[in-house]
Amino acid sequence: MVKKRVHELAKELNIESKDMLRKLNQMGINVKSHMSTLEENEIVRIRNHYQSAGGSSKITKSPQPKNEKHGSLKAAGGRDRQDRGPGLVDRVPDRPPDRVFTEKTAGNFPSDKGRGSESRYKKQDDQHKNNQPKGNQPRGSQPRNNQPRSNQPRSNQPRKENGQQGRVPAERQHAQAENRGMVHKPEQNRGQSHAFRDRNKPGDHNRPAGQQRPAKPFDRGAKKGGHAPHTDAGGGLAKMAQKSMPDQVKALEKNKAQERSKQVEKHTFKGKNTKDNRFVKDASKKERDFRNSPNKKFNRGPRKKTQPVPTVEKKPITIGETITVKSLAEKMRISAGEVIKKLMELGTLATINQEIDSDTATIVANEMGFEVQVKIELDKEAQLMMQEPEDDASNLKSRPPVVTIMGHVDHGKTSLLDAIRHANVTASEAGGITQHIGAYQVEHKGKKITFVDTPGHAAFTAMRARGAKVTDIAILVIAADDGVMPQTVEAINHARAAEVPIIVAVNKIDKPDADPEKVKRELTEYNLIPEEWGGDTIFVEVSAKERQNLTDLLEMILLVAEIGEYKANPSRTARGTVIEAELDKGRGPVATVLVQNGTLRVGDFIIAGVAYGKVRAMMDYTGRRVNKAGPSMPVEVLGFSAVPPAGELFYTVEDEKFGKQIIDERANKKREEELKLSAPKVSLDDLFNQIKEGQVKELSIIIKADVQGSVEAVRQALEQIGTDEVRVNVIHGGVGAITESDIMLASASNAIVIGFNVRPDVNARNAVETEKVDIRLYRIIYDAIDDIKAAMSGLLEPEYKEVVLGRAEVRKTFKVTKVGTIAGCYVTEGKVTRDAGVRVIRDGIVIHEGHLDSLKRFKDDAREVMQGYECGITVEKFNDIREGDQIEVYTVEAIKRELA
Numbered sequence: 001m002v003k004k005r006v007h008e009l010a011k012e013l014n015i016e017s018k019d020m021l022r023k024l025n026q027m028g029i030n031v032k033s034h035m036s037t038l039e040e041n042e043i044v045r046i047r048n049h050y051q052s053a054g055g056s057s058k059i060t061k062s063p064q065p066k067n068e069k070h071g072s073l074k075a076a077g078g079r080d081r082q083d084r085g086p087g088l089v090d091r092v093p094d095r096p097p098d099r100v101f102t103e104k105t106a107g108n109f110p111s112d113k114g115r116g117s118e119s120r121y122k123k124q125d126d127q128h129k130n131n132q133p134k135g136n137q138p139r140g141s142q143p144r145n146n147q148p149r150s151n152q153p154r155s156n157q158p159r160k161e162n163g164q165q166g167r168v169p170a171e172r173q174h175a176q177a178e179n180r181g182m183v184h185k186p187e188q189n190r191g192q193s194h195a196f197r198d199r200n201k202p203g204d205h206n207r208p209a210g211q212q213r214p215a216k217p218f219d220r221g222a223k224k225g226g227h228a229p230h231t232d233a234g235g236g237l238a239k240m241a242q243k244s245m246p247d248q249v250k251a252l253e254k255n256k257a258q259e260r261s262k263q264v265e266k267h268t269f270k271g272k273n274t275k276d277n278r279f280v281k282d283a284s285k286k287e288r289d290f291r292n293s294p295n296k297k298f299n300r301g302p303r304k305k306t307q308p309v310p311t312v313e314k315k316p317i318t319i320g321e322t323i324t325v326k327s328l329a330e331k332m333r334i335s336a337g338e339v340i341k342k343l344m345e346l347g348t349l350a351t352i353n354q355e356i357d358s359d360t361a362t363i364v365a366n367e368m369g370f371e372v373q374v375k376i377e378l379d380k381e382a383q384l385m386m387q388e389p390e391d392d393a394s395n396l397k398s399r400p401p402v403v404t405i406m407g408h409v410d411h412g413k414t415s416l417l418d419a420i421r422h423a424n425v426t427a428s429e430a431g432g433i434t435q436h437i438g439a440y441q442v443e444h445k446g447k448k449i450t451f452v453d454t455p456g457h458a459a460f461t462a463m464r465a466r467g468a469k470v471t472d473i474a475i476l477v478i479a480a481d482d483g484v485m486p487q488t489v490e491a492i493n494h495a496r497a498a499e500v501p502i503i504v505a506v507n508k509i510d511k512p513d514a515d516p517e518k519v520k521r522e523l524t525e526y527n528l529i530p531e532e533w534g535g536d537t538i539f540v541e542v543s544a545k546e547r548q549n550l551t552d553l554l555e556m557i558l559l560v561a562e563i564g565e566y567k568a569n570p571s572r573t574a575r576g577t578v579i580e581a582e583l584d585k586g587r588g589p590v591a592t593v594l595v596q597n598g599t600l601r602v603g604d605f606i607i608a609g610v611a612y613g614k615v616r617a618m619m620d621y622t623g624r625r626v627n628k629a630g631p632s633m634p635v636e637v638l639g640f641s642a643v644p645p646a647g648e649l650f651y652t653v654e655d656e657k658f659g660k661q662i663i664d665e666r667a668n669k670k671r672e673e674e675l676k677l678s679a680p681k682v683s684l685d686d687l688f689n690q691i692k693e694g695q696v697k698e699l700s701i702i703i704k705a706d707v708q709g710s711v712e713a714v715r716q717a718l719e720q721i722g723t724d725e726v727r728v729n730v731i732h733g734g735v736g737a738i739t740e741s742d743i744m745l746a747s748a749s750n751a752i753v754i755g756f757n758v759r760p761d762v763n764a765r766n767a768v769e770t771e772k773v774d775i776r777l778y779r780i781i782y783d784a785i786d787d788i789k790a791a792m793s794g795l796l797e798p799e800y801k802e803v804v805l806g807r808a809e810v811r812k813t814f815k816v817t818k819v820g821t822i823a824g825c826y827v828t829e830g831k832v833t834r835d836a837g838v839r840v841i842r843d844g845i846v847i848h849e850g851h852l853d854s855l856k857r858f859k860d861d862a863r864e865v866m867q868g869y870e871c872g873i874t875v876e877k878f879n880d881i882r883e884g885d886q887i888e889v890y891t892v893e894a895i896k897r898e899l900a
């Protein structure tokens with residue numbers, strides 16, 4: 001009998017790998033993951049176990065004792081508390097955005113469930129933190145078993161669902177949701193996670209007790225109480241929603257303040273017939289009775305009778321966050337002149353069409369006897385976010401993983417994609433014509449996998465720059481005859497930045513000079529260590545050309561997906577990301593979209609960026625017309641009004657009018673942004689101002705050079721010049737020309753690119769134009785370091801220093817009507833310049849400080865007069881100038897602070 005890997009044996013026995021792992025651990029067989037090798041005697045033991053238990057299906061079905069369930073939860077992650085080596089589970093990505101958690105009813109769980117899940121994920125988190133390179137030497141465990149794998153066909157019996165699947169520890173869910181800023185918590189905690197809800201919560205510290213719950217729109221989500229969080233397949237949503245929040249919160253505060261003042265007023269001006277007044281009357285009656293009572297102990301004598309203050313009924317008006325003087329006057333039905341007058345009394349000068357803020361308007365209106373209600377209209381985008389349905393955990397269904405293939409040029413990305421697609425097409429859709437739509441699906445063992453087939457690293461950069469995250473798993477293709485190359489490193493950095501698990505496909509193993517072991521050794525430097533060396537990275541050796549081990553690769557993808565538990569809610573309105581789009585002569589704008597949540601249907605009203613439209617028709621990747629597309633399904637959509645940019649998030653909206661309003665609002669915002677966008681992103685020239693505005697204290701840099709030595713030298717030098725105030729973060733370094741991918745990474749990460757003896761290629765140059773990324777090219781490393789130092793000095797507050805430019809002596813004065821006193825001077829030192837500041841010094845005492853008014857040489861105006869020359873000077877707002885006075889000319893300069 002031969003040795004086997006856990007997943008092979010699991011396959012043979014027709015049980016889930018994770019169940020097998022659990023059982024092995026229970027049996028004391030020490031295995032780390034599904035890739036671990038089992039010895040012959042162990043195989044016999046486990047076979048006997050399953051046979052004696054009456055067949056695999058029974059085993060997987062059999063009820064488990066409580067602690068076993070607990071164990072299986074751990075095993076689902078591939079690790080037990082005691083036996084926790086590096087394993088696949090540690091690569092499992094952060095829970096995909098569209099996954100949510102809702103506590104299952106207590107009856108379904110053993111009592112220690114919570115603790116079990118907590119410990120499992122806590123461990124994972126710890127392991128993530130500790131997942132540092134363990135040295136370049138492969139860790140010595142068993143060498144890889146090169147014996148052929150078992151080809152035993154897998155039983156066709158359907159796999160038993162693991163009862164634990166779908167259970168997700170709350171702590172992890174919450175932590176991840178919080179990280180993405182899309183927190184929705186189980187009912188009892190819900191309010192605490194959301195700025196709006198926080199404020200709306202009864203008993204909230206921010207609202208006085210008894211105050212009304214303001215601003216309905218914010219309650220939307222909360223009303224659907226008990227629902228699980230809505231999914232966040234595109235991280236941008238959360239950001240958008242968060243962006244719009246502070247204003248709304250301010251508005252609420254404003255309303256609350258008004259409510260408060262209203263309450264105060266109600267008590268101050270007590271109306272005749274109001275309840276409050278009755279209460280006051282009663283109170284004063286009681287007070288009188290008390291004073292007149294025989295018990296005079298506390299009676300301090302007759303008091304002045306308080307006269308009830310007449311009620312001033314204020315007429316209500318409603319305004320927005322700002323209002324023009326004219327509109328305010330119209331609302332109060334008085335002339336604009338009166339409003340302007342009132343504003344002037346309050347010290348504000350405003351014209352009839354000028355906008356004033358709601359605070360000023362409130363004061364004016366109150367003065368004029370009006371009660372102001374400020375109503376802040378939620379912008380349409382915020383309303384759209386509010387309308388996003390929340391997904392109940394019970395509606396979440398598994399969805400296919402979305403995979404992107406990355407790697408160095410010519411390492412076989414396209415060949416691998418084609419091989420997978422072709423194999424699949426011929427297998428399942430004989431005769432079907434595949435067409436390129438930027439993404440496609442394959443089916444393996446009844447499970448679908450979506451491949452995003454975008455050139456370069458667009459799936460990670462262009463999309464990430466727009467806040468979209470489409471990829472669940474990255475396949476890193478490396479040619480076995482070539483090894484790790486610059487773009488391989490780039491791909492690793494991209495995948496890591498996007499926080500997705502990496503599966504390494506060592507390609508071209510058919511070649512005679514293929515050396516997969518070398519690839520593995522090289523990758524250890526980048527902390528991608530194969531499982532057989534004690535690491536947690538899946539390596540699959542493939543040949544795209546010979547179509548070797550492609551099914552192994554697909555299986556590994558499914559395995560990672562199984563552990564990643566990617567889910568979405570197919571029974572809701574669709575949203576997702578535009579993968580590609582173009583203008584087709586015959587069909588108009590055609591967009592390939594990836595549905596990330598919900599189901600997209602023909603006839604849906606869809607919006608993406610500033611493009612909108614009714615879905616006229618949809619085609620899948622084979623070109624077949626489809627009426628609907630569920631989660632993770634890529635489809636070509638016809639019906640858009642314009643070509644939406646790749647990476648744009650799309651939504652379906654039920655109300656067409658509302659959809660168009662959003663588009664209008666976006667178009668306006670886009671125009672405004674375009675005006676602002678003439679400035680580059682981070683730029684060395686303007687680094688100080690940019691960082692001051694954005695409160696950023698980190699300078700991200702991408703280094704490209706002709707040789708690796710330069711990259712390292714610059715990286716080290718730059719990382720040393722950071723200070724407490726400014727940190728330098730080299731996010732990527734590589735050898736070769738500056739590519740489009742570098743620019744996109746810089747754009748997505750707001751970094752600058754510096755190059756040594758390299759130039760940007762054509763695509764990079766074009767990308768620089770559109771992405772507004774700052775590129776700096778140098779021949780000498782020291783120049784770069786000096787430049788960066790200088791720019792970073794700008795990050796530090798400048799100091800101001802006075803610089804004396806020169807001195808002049810007043811030799812004669814002339815009085816000229818309408819001009820004043822002209823001082824005939826002789827420049828004794830330096831120079832006198834026209835725009836400088838001056839001091840008039842008499843007997844060593846400064847008698848005036850101000851500015852030069854005019855500077856003349858004979859009758860002509862002069863910009864500057866040098867030492868040894870005569871000139872005529874008048875000083876602004878100063879005529880008491882006399883013969884013998886000294887005029888000191890100075891300027892104030894900002895001195896940039898240098899880094900130590």
Ligand SMILES: Nc1nc2c(ncn2[C@@H]2O[C@H](COP(=O)(O)OP(=O)(O)OP(=O)(O)O)[C@@H](O)[C@H]2O)c(=O)[nH]1
Binds near residue numbers: 409507508511543545
């Ligand atoms: N022998 C062998 N050749 C392969 C294999 N896979 C790809 N190739 C060859 O390698 C070359 C590059 O393959 P591509 O698929 O174009 O590589 P790529 O990474 O997509 O290249 P770019 O799109 O230029 O980045 C082609 O000539 C392929 O035929 C393989 O498994 N074995």
